[in-house]
């Protein structure tokens with residue numbers, strides 16, 4: 001894939017927004033890959049956690065906002081706890097989710113629950129439903 | 139009354155066994171837990187964005203009410219409540235502007251929150267205030283011959299600033315298990331995520347996680363595992379149903395809340411209603427070991 005890098009493409013308002021929401025400087029990352037090697041869900045992601053940070057550095061933010069990765073992440077904080085550069089990767093994941101969620105683009109809605117049988121809903125403890133809605137709905 | 143007890147929502151229904159066993163065990167240890175009044179759900183997960191003060195309110199409202207009720211320390215049993223309350227507390231602790239905003243929003247509460255309530259997980263209380271030695275002495279029914287894996291999951295250990303023990307090499311659950319007279323078995327995946335809330339939107343992923351985690355425990359020699367998180371318990375125990383359907387070679391394993399084993403060791407009688415809240419009924423296992 002041909003990808004042209006330019007200053008204008010990298011230093012955008014959107015990147016600033018992501019860095020503000022997450023409180024992280026994505027340029028701190030030196031691509032060691034530690035975050036991805038510890039991520040328990042990396043095999044289901046389209047971009048590994050280190051790739052998410054790399055794409056953010058290169059200004060490929062649309063790809064990130066449309067990625068599956070941010071919805072697969074379970075906020076387990078393993079990546080964040082292992083980063084030698086102190087990049088809180090899970091907060092970057094959250095910022096990317098939140099930008100979508102604030103545009104009402106989420107992965108779960110009350111309609112999904114309506115579609116479930118009473119049995120299925122009853123089986124789910126409050127902790128499961130509340131956490132899913134807090135992380136995956138706008 | 140220095141210590142208040144904050145149950146959180148799931149301990150009043152799907153994880154009633156977690157709470158019942160804790161209350162009975164703590165009474166036996168001479169440290170009864172007093173439930174704080176008028177608590178609300180903490181929100182279960184901490185909001186990790188810098189600007190979302192709104193999502194911190196539920197947790198902070200609990201801290202405010204605890205403070206108003208005279209509790210300087212709030213005890214939690216659930217790992218996720220622990221994490222959420224603790225991080226929300228610090229989110230505004232050294233931030234007078236946000237503290238003020240939060241208080242203005244909660245103007246109907248009887249007091250303004252000052253930020254001074256400590257949040258303590260029951261395991262830390264057992265370790266630091268009661269001590270393993272003292273617990274071991276008060277055990278009347280040692281859980282001899284039980285080989286138990288301590289499953290930490292995420293929220294007791296991460297972020298590392300809030301870890302109840304060393305975030306990469308913890309021993310608190312292992313020490314707990316040994317104090318009950320059982321044998322603790324360290325298994326490789328004990329610090330790994332169960333898939334958490336993905337269990338709603340990506341059930342397949344959590345089912346595979348359950349398979350991997352339980353197999354890791356079994357390979358290491360565990361006969362059962364313990365947890366302090368109702369979300370982990372849901373994935374590790376209830377999801378064994380789907381795990382068995384998906385993986386024909388899978389063999390079920392009992393999953394306990396740590397308080398159930400504590401209560402049992404301290405001489406509390408096993409309650410068959412607790413078993414009903416498990417997917418894998420632990421009674422055959424406990425019977426085989428002569429404990430019930």
Ligand code: SF4
Nearest residue numbers: 029031032033035083
């Ligand atoms: S662990 Fe940190 S420095 Fe290494 S690739 Fe991940 S974010 Fe970058």
Ligand code: SF4
Nearest residue numbers: 039073074076077079
């Ligand atoms: S927080 Fe998300 S990205 Fe990071 S290790 Fe956990 S699942 Fe992977």
